Amino acid sequence: MTQALLSELRATLGQAQVLSEGDLSAYERDWRKRYAGKALGVVRPGSTAEVAAVVRLAAAHGVSIVPQGGNTGLVGGGVPDASGAQLLLSLQRLNRVRELDAANLTLTAEAGCILQAVQAAAAAQQLLFPLSLAAEGSCTIGGNLAANAGGTQVLRYGNARELCLGLEVVTPQGKIWDGLGGLRKDNTGYDLRDLYIGSEGTLGIITAATLKLYPAPLAQMTALAACASLEAAVALLGLAQARAGSSLTGFEVMNGFALSLVAKHFPQLTQPLGPQPWTVLLELSDSESEAHARAVFEGLLEAALEQGLIHDAAVAESLEQSHALWHLRESIPLAQSEEGLNIKHDIALPVSRIPAFVASTDAALRARWPGIRLVDFGHLGDGNLHYNVQAPEGMDAAAFLRSQERAVNELVFDAVLAHGGSISAEHGIGQLKREELARRKHPVALELMRAIKKALDPQGLMNPNRLI
């Protein structure tokens, strides 16, 4: 029967776009090599109509589908299970930018467009598509939307959700919903767009999206500031928001240990402020001029010094220096890998609760696992911490992970929920946190989610056992 399906798929898409033999590990395994599955086959449709045809054929055979974009996800949401019974549907050939409407500040792109290509299409018209994250050279816009990606510009521009005005979706029945269009206001019924965004392929397949663009800022400036405490960093955020308004496009925080790992493993990177309890990276984007941006920045940092919120600061003097400051921040995950296996938590909290959360959770972890090392960093402006745990020095990191990861997660997630937070800020649920979600999400929310899943995908064929 599965051979019959593969034959029908080959007849529909052409021989070359249905892969079922040879090494398919690029599709079957996630890039971090955490999840290795086995697909019945890999299909590479070249149009929305072909995606719909694949879905209809698979549904007729009762075969489930795992949609995949750039395969850069962090939660195992885009790779097949080990059964060999799932169809892997790659969106990579749907990679056209269909339209750019400069006067409407919108761009319509197919799901398989690489994020960087979308950014470049906007930049070619002196416009900005602000979604920006580490994987931008290989992740796809469809995957970004399916996972509601975050990144470094959320403080000003929002998550992927807030950057999308319309979607085209293939439903689990293989019908095409054309919900594209560049409208800022549209109150004609339930918000299907936002239901699909963040649904991780479990309700249908996003095939194209209309995205918001912005005028490119004329100047961007970056600074580092040294804070004695996380409370001071939160107060600095408030001051920066009041003084710079929406010109404040980045506000990242890094604890001393995170930057010490960067210093240890990447000694060639200059750290202008030296070791500090907490270092903040601020970015301003200005629509007037570099001189204006600099004046705002200097005024802000002087006020922060006067108010005792910071005790040192360094403003980048050039684009190269700006990039170097961001590079420090972006080197933290790599430095962690160099240091050894670690336990990552992508969590969100109300900004106001972060200092208390970190103080009490750091202390609880240290009390239970003496010598445990905490890499606390992230998008403080969005209340999003990458709250990572490194095994005590000298201990076998792999053994520590094997034996303690579950207990560490339990402690951290309990603390997150006690502080009104979320156990997944920007990476999603996928396979990794599905059980955690079922255990920890509000029971009425779970009921509503299950009712929606059952209503839209009664056969349960869309990315089953992911998210829900």
Next chain:
Amino acid sequence: MTQALLSELRATLGQAQVLSEGDLSAYERDWRKRYAGKALGVVRPGSTAEVAAVVRLAAAHGVSIVPQGGNTGLVGGGVPDASGAQLLLSLQRLNRVRELDAANLTLTAEAGCILQAVQAAAAAQQLLFPLSLAAEGSCTIGGNLAANAGGTQVLRYGNARELCLGLEVVTPQGKIWDGLGGLRKDNTGYDLRDLYIGSEGTLGIITAATLKLYPAPLAQMTALAACASLEAAVALLGLAQARAGSSLTGFEVMNGFALSLVAKHFPQLTQPLGPQPWTVLLELSDSESEAHARAVFEGLLEAALEQGLIHDAAVAESLEQSHALWHLRESIPLAQSEEGLNIKHDIALPVSRIPAFVASTDAALRARWPGIRLVDFGHLGDGNLHYNVQAPEGMDAAAFLRSQERAVNELVFDAVLAHGGSISAEHGIGQLKREELARRKHPVALELMRAIKKALDPQGLMNPNRLI
């Protein structure tokens, strides 16, 4: 049986909060007196638990519920039908601001809070809740969210949807989903929040919300500019967005006829630019100083003059003058009422398509109904026009409406869809546009919406025959 329900409700809420006799027209009739219904009773629960109890009792009796906030809606979504069999559930007693977290820039308010009270609670802490619309003195935040209200600040801050971080909802089964919380990022499952926002009470009852706040701007300035054409107004918008970035918080357009009606019926209002083909109202909000805002404004208007986008401009010199300019804009609907009955269209289009839409639709209307008068104005920055039609001068407006409204709507809505627009930008669907929606929405979207309605409200008791 209905008497049994009323008795149970009285036992639960107390005698005084269940009204079934006397003049209930304040609840049963919308404020524009377009829809007059008859309720089985009016219940006024005082807490979320009481709302849930009412829903459970009504569900047990198979009685449907119409939730109501401030009863300021424009589409008949919050008043009962004429059957006398529906329960009107007023949220007005749920009117506490539960929490304001200045460091997190969030506020949690109950559904029955008047919008102005929410704005005032924020302003008391030098913070801004930016949702602003004509009915703000009497509409409720719950109603704003149920309808996804728009208003005058959408260009910068988004619709009600974008200003909400979390919800508390009573489901059609009378369960309470606690989805409150001030998180900027939360990727733990389907976006139930946005599903409820804009669902007009058909999927459950919003009882509270966590809202986004912003630092209050230090200065606000307003200007009028005269444009020869709508194309020039759209180009001016692009220039203003590029130069002022997100400081541009208002961009309204008014055609000559709209302002001539204001001049006719409110001659005491000064119109600084005199009669013009198109007049634009621009507003800048600045986090630095009034001097800075003025410099940005003057630079922008000079550049617009040089580029020939405008031929005259007037910048308000004081807060009073700013208010006077806004007052001109806000007087258009009143001037229309003074002039006589008219046909209103709350539509959205891609900004880039607006000039072509208006040119061709104005022409088509004039060709079919010689002498017809067009009041074109609205939130150009959001692509949202209030595209209103006044009967030809001298003609009986009521008779024109009776005989021609359907044909006028047909022509306008056909044109809207041909230009990629929406037939309801910010007012919603309610009773007014339900049939139009069923006829004009993408059929797959309608299927998805109906499946969701059936899954979450299988008894069909939540605001039936509204929206869907």
